[in-house]
Amino acid sequence: MKIKSILIIILCFVGAAPISAAPTEVEQRVEYATSLNTMASTIMNWYGSLIEPDQKNSFADVDKQWDEYRSLYPRGISQIQITSTDLIKLEQAHSYQFTVESLINYGANGQLMTSKHREQFIFHVDLFSEAHIEAVIRDTVKESQAVELQGKGRFYYKIRQFSYAWLAYLDGVEGREFELSQGHEPALYTLKIGSKEIQGTLLSTLAERQQFLAKGGHVLRQLEVRSIDEKSNIVTIELIAEWKGLNHIAKPVLAKIQQEIKVKMSDDQLWQIRAIKEQHLLPDIAPWIGLLC
Amino acid sequence: MLKKLLIITFIFIVSHLNIARAEDSLPILSGVGGEFTAMNADGIEVELSSFAGKVLVIAFGYTNCADICPFTLGYLKRLYGELSVEEQQMMRMMFVTVDPEYDTPEHLKAFIGHFNKDFIGLSGTQEQIDYIVSLYQAEYNRLSVLNIPTQNIRRVTPKLFADEKSAKEDSASLYSHSVTLYLIDKEGYTRSLEYTGTPIEVFTGKIRQLINEQ
Numbered sequence: 054m055k056i057k058s059i060l061i062i063i064l065c066f067v068g069a070a071p072i073s074a075a076p077t078e079v080e081q082r083v084e085y086a087t088s089l090n091t092m093a094s095t096i097m098n099w100y101g102s103l104i105e106p107d108q109k110n111s112f113a114d115v116d117k118q119w120d121e122y123r124s125l126y127p128r129g130i131s132q133i134q135i136t137s138t139d140l141i142k143l144e145q146a147h148s149y150q151f152t153v154e155s156l157i158n159y160g161a162n163g164q165l166m167t168s169k170h171r172e173q174f175i176f177h178v179d180l181f182s183e184a185h186i187e188a189v190i191r192d193t194v195k196e197s198q199a200v201e202l203q204g205k206g207r208f209y210y211k212i213r214q215f216s217y218a219w220l221a222y223l224d225g226v227e228g229r230e231f232e233l234s235q236g237h238e239p240a241l242y243t244l245k246i247g248s249k250e251i252q253g254t255l256l257s258t259l260a261e262r263q264q265f266l267a268k269g270g271h272v273l274r275q276l277e278v279r280s281i282d283e284k285s286n287i288v289t290i291e292l293i294a295e296w297k298g299l300n301h302i303a304k305p306v307l308a309k310i311q312q313e314i315k316v317k318m319s320d321d322q323l324w325q326i327r328a329i330k331e332q333h334l335l336p337d338i339a340p341w342i343g344l345l346c
Numbered sequence: 347m348l349k350k351l352l353i354i355t356f357i358f359i360v361s362h363l364n365i366a367r368a369e370d371s372l373p374i375l376s377g378v379g380g381e382f383t384a385m386n387a388d389g390i391e392v393e394l395s396s397f398a399g400k401v402l403v404i405a406f407g408y409t410n411c412a413d414i415c416p417f418t419l420g421y422l423k424r425l426y427g428e429l430s431v432e433e434q435q436m437m438r439m440m441f442v443t444v445d446p447e448y449d450t451p452e453h454l455k456a457f458i459g460h461f462n463k464d465f466i467g468l469s470g471t472q473e474q475i476d477y478i479v480s481l482y483q484a485e486y487n488r489l490s491v492l493n494i495p496t497q498n499i500r501r502v503t504p505k506l507f508a509d510e511k512s513a514k515e516d517s518a519s520l521y522s523h524s525v526t527l528y529l530i531d532k533e534g535y536t537r538s539l540e541y542t543g544t545p546i547e548v549f550t551g552k553i554r555q556l557i558n559e560q
Contacts, residue, residue, distance in 0.1 A: 248380025248481055265376060300374065304535075308376035333377020335483040341541055345485060345522040346414035 079268055079298050079305075083224065084147075086270020089140065090221035091184040092151055092176050093273075094214050099174075099186075100133050100155070101210025109286055110207035111320050112214070122189055127159040127168060132202035133210075148187070149176045158202050167202075169195045182226040212278060215316065215324055216292055220271040223259075231324050245332040255326060266306060269298015279313065287327065290314045295336070309336040371559070372529075372537040372552060379404075379528060379536040382478045384442065384468040387455035392468070394534050401437040401556045402530035403540075406484050406523050408445035409457040414525055414542075415441075419461040421542040422527075426462060428550045436557045439465045444486040444523050446475045482536070486523035531556045 102112035103126055115123065139152040151174040158167050171192035177185050222231060242258035244251040251261050275293035282288075296308040311332050317325040335342055379394075386392045403422065407415035422439050429437070441458055443449035446469045449457075454467030469475070479486060529538040529552055538552050 246377045246380075248382070296376070297373070305371060305373040306376050307373040310376075335378060335539070336375055338375075338539060339541075341543070342526065342539060343485070344525055344541075345487070346525045 082270045082297055083268060084270075086272055087182045087221055087224045087226050088147070088149060088176075088178045088184065089272065090217045090224065091178060091182055091226055092140075092149060092174075094217035094221065095176075095184045095186065096151060096153065096174065097210045097214035097217060100135065101207050101214060103157075104130050104133060104207045104210070107207055109320070110211040110318065111322060112207075112211070113322055116186070119186070119189065122191075125191070127157060127161070127166070129160040130157055131160060131165075132158040132205040134202045134205045143175070147178045149178065150174070151176060152192075156197065156200055156202060158200070158205075165199045165201075167197045167200045169193070169197045182221065211318055212288065212290060213276065215318070216273060216276055216290065219314070219324075220273060220292075220294055224270050231326055240326045240328055242329045243331065245330075247333070255329065258329075264301040266296055266308060267299055267301045267303075269296050269306070271296050271310070274309075285317065286319070287315055287317045290316065293334070307336050307338070309334040372531075372555065374531075374535040374537060375539065378481075378483060378539075379530060379534070380481045381534065382474070382481055384470040384474055384478060385451055387451045387458065387467045387469075389451045394530075397438055398534065399532050401532060401553055402440055402528075403437070403553070404440045404442060404482065404528040404530060406442050406444055406479065406482070406486065406526075408443050408521055408523070409449050409453060410445065410519055411521070411523075414523075418525070418527070418542055419458070419465070421546075422465070423461045425546055425549055425553075426464070428546055429553065433554065433557055434464065437553060440468055441465060442468045442475070442478055444475060444479065444521055445519065446470055446472055448519060482526075482528055484524035484526065486521050489520040489522060529553065529556065531559065 098112050099115060101110070102115055103123065134156045135153055136156055137154040141150045141152075142148075143150055153170075153172050153174065155170045155172075156167055157170060158165060160166070171194075173188075173190040173192060174186055175188040175190070177187050179185065219231070239254035239256075242253060242255040244258050244262055246265055251258050253261070271294040273292060273294050275291075277291045279289040279291050291311065291313050294310045294312070296306070296310055298306060300306050311334050313330040315327040315329075317327060319325060381394050383391055383393050403425070405418050405422065407418060409415070419441065426434060426439055439462070441454070443454060449467075449469050451467070451469050454469050458465045458467040468478075470478075525541050527540040527542070527544075527549075528536050529540060529549075531537045537556060540549055540552075
């Protein structure tokens, strides 16, 4: 009887306490980061696949329901530059509005043409963090003066599609296929966190990494292609991501993560990760960080 | 059955309260700092873990520094003075030299002593110092390497030379270096990065938060 009374009091307390119902800051961060990364990867696939096909960079098929909408884009697209993005969380649970402004280069009658686009993608992110496009709204399309857009072809979008999908994978999203080996050799993952250095297969290092970065989200801050081996189609990417969350004993952690990733982009939509080197840098928490006197 | 339900409910509440509390505290800055070995002012080898259970503030500099180091140590002295005696016992101020060749433990002790005898000066071999600097992702450069004329820069503790020749050859004893102050918790994790522009009351607040942390 006594236990029953205590239980009722506790349950009343739990019901009254907003903490039990409201997601914690870290839960919000996880949802934000995984949603952002999966949506951004889908967006990169959307735009990359609009560009005239080449031999090396293939993209996943976009759902047929968007064929009609996509047929309205100009033909012969050579480059696309995303000039601005805006992400808004909608009232409906797990729904987002991703507004994208872009410049699209295409050829018409042997001339380079550019058009300006503003589109809104409405996403629903499911329980497995897969991002599904629910609607696309074409806001504006304007013809513009021809602008030279350098380096914004299929490869540019392929690299970004991979990077966002990879960060989502690090945060536990399993939807994407990564091949984590080269033949019989597993991909090597070296991780340096302060005085700790961990080296192992990708999966074993990720498992150890989990104790430092247990629950949180990666947000991409910087991305550069360091080298391309044209023959083997192996690309070395350097990315910098910010991570906020909790470690395995629920202490808050902030990390500025630098990863150098060697990845083979294969034609069959499979990303073969060959090697990863990761180190954690001084986080940019104040403008004077890195100042010397 | 009721007992089990009671235990589960209790664990649920405690874990949620812990997460909420954790989110309010200073985050661990991943990859900044870690275990190291150095020489203290008594010439005894110490490790970071020797100070486990104490909150630490670590600064980098060197005794020949004419500008920021005396200013930083003056700032740390004021900061330390704002803490109660009990709080002072729960924390240590550390000054790691970037010029171990000149800043021997004895020299460091004399220099630090001008500011506060409780402060800890750390020196060591060049390799040890370079390792600590790399762990904290700090930086230092010899001004002579950067082709900055150094002969007219005022020195707080003038370097003494055995002869004139050595004095003339000494073109490498002034440095530029990071000004960051690293706030380390009782377990050795870096929890905040500050500088001499941080208001004293803000910095002492953070030190107290770490002292009182379970």
